[in-house]
Amino acid sequence: MSNKQQILRCEVILQKYGKALSGKTVLITGVSDDSIAGELAVQLARADPALLILTARAESKVVRIQEKIKSKKPNVKTRFLHMDLSDLSAVREAVKEINDVPHIDHLVCVAGVMFPPHGKTKDGFESQLGVNYLANFVLVKLLLPKVRVAGPSSSIVIMASSMARQGKMHFDDVCFSDGKTYDPMVAYGQSNAARVMFVKRLGEKLCDEQIRVFSVDPGAVQSGLQRHCPPGFLDQVAEWKKAGPMVDLDGNTFDIPPWTGTSEGAATVITAMIDPTITGYNGSYLNQNAISDHELHTHLRDSNNWTKLWGLSEVLTGETFSL
Numbered sequence: 001m002s003n004k005q006q007i008l009r010c011e012v013i014l015q016k017y018g019k020a021l022s023g024k025t026v027l028i029t030g031v032s033d034d035s036i037a038g039e040l041a042v043q044l045a046r047a048d049p050a051l052l053i054l055t056a057r058a059e060s061k062v063v064r065i066q067e068k069i070k071s072k073k074p075n076v077k078t079r080f081l082h083m084d085l086s087d088l089s090a091v092r093e094a095v096k097e098i099n100d101v102p103h104i105d106h107l108v109c110v111a112g113v114m115f116p117p118h119g120k121t122k123d124g125f126e127s128q129l130g131v132n133y134l135a136n137f138v139l140v141k142l143l144l145p146k147v148r149v150a151g152p153s154s155s156i157v158i159m160a161s162s163m164a165r166q167g168k169m170h171f172d173d174v175c176f177s178d179g180k181t182y183d184p185m186v187a188y189g190q191s192n193a194a195r196v197m198f199v200k201r202l203g204e205k206l207c208d209e210q211i212r213v214f215s216v217d218p219g220a221v222q223s224g225l226q227r228h229c230p231p232g233f234l235d236q237v238a239e240w241k242k243a244g245p246m247v248d249l250d251g252n253t254f255d256i257p258p259w260t261g262t263s264e265g266a267a268t269v270i271t272a273m274i275d276p277t278i279t280g281y282n283g284s285y286l287n288q289n290a291i292s293d294h295e296l297h298t299h300l301r302d303s304n305n306w307t308k309l310w311g312l313s314e315v316l317t318g319e320t321f322s323l
């Protein structure tokens with residue numbers, strides 16, 4: 001088992017395990033020029049997948065990524081898929097658009113938002129919960145049949161964040177009293193807690209089918225994500241770093257990771273997709289290319305919370321997800 005945490009670039013993981021991607025079909029959400037998902041798409045293309053389905057809110061977001069892939073790997077097919085995760089009906093429409101795709105070997109849900117001012121999705125959910133988590137719940141449910149066709153060693157990977165370590169489900173008020181008690185950092189923490197706990201339960205359920213399921217903390221990655229940060233946020237992070245370690249909900253300390261580029265952020269996603277040494281740890285949370293469940297606080301490890309979250313997600317989205 002790979003248990004030594006290391007910040008690595010994609011090339012290192014691909015060199016070790018990249019052959020497993022040859023001829024595969026991969027769907028990636030959140031593709032744009034400066035995003036982790038955009039870098040992931042370009043990097044995966046090096047391993048000769050058959051088809052990369054690149055989802056975004058607008059085709060203009062993926063065009064340059066498609067061009068980069070075409071210039072280096074003309075044989076790798078790419079396909080733009082319109083998907084707005086702030087609208088569950090758009091997620092359902094997007095799934096219908098790929099009816100002709102018989103199987104998906106790797107479903108990689110990277111898209112997300114961080115610390116936006118209070119807003120609601122089309123379905124009325126607080127936006128970070130809706131985009132970062134509930135849309136993934138629906139997407140995974142609707143695409144699971146195609147992942148099942150791909151069979152053992154296929155994967156479902158959900159991006160999360162170290163902010164899960166300070167996050168929990170506010171089960172009594174997941175939408176923060178319609179914004180009245182909204183705190184962008186608390187809501188981002190909640191959405192990441194949801195991502196991690198959903199993966200825990202999903203990984204448990206799909207273990208016997210040998211479908212790989214992992215959540216990923218990509219580290220602190222310079223990307224488009226910082227666009228919603230309040231002014232002075234990066235200075236604030238520097239101050240926090242100087243002040244010493246952060247504290248999780250159990251009172252355990254942890255360090256804010258160093259800033260990296262998108263290749264380092266995408267590397268742990270590739271580890272989740274194909275590293276054969278972690279297959280026995282389905283449902284786990286990965287950080288710096290290694291199983292990192294020891295970093296999760298009690299609320300995240302409590303399987304009663306996974307059950308409660310699953311039930312709540314079914315009610316909120318109107319999608320029964322029985323496995």
Ligand SMILES: NC(=O)c1ccc[n+]([C@@H]2O[C@H](COP(=O)([O-])OP(=O)(O)OC[C@H]3O[C@@H](n4cnc5c(N)ncnc54)[C@H](OP(=O)(O)O)[C@@H]3O)[C@@H](O)[C@H]2O)c1
Nearest residue numbers: 030031032035036084085086111112161220221223224225
């Ligand atoms: N960067 C970090 O340090 C860091 C750390 C921990 C976790 N993460 C996680 O990593 C993921 C990717 O972040 P990133 O750093 O690559 O940020 P990014 O550059 O902002 O990329 C996020 C992507 O998600 C897309 N997206 C946002 N809202 C969407 C919606 N409603 N529907 C469809 N797509 C939407 C964005 O598209 P638009 O351009 O259209 O908005 C963009 O392509 C996020 O889930 C984030 O929580 C990042």
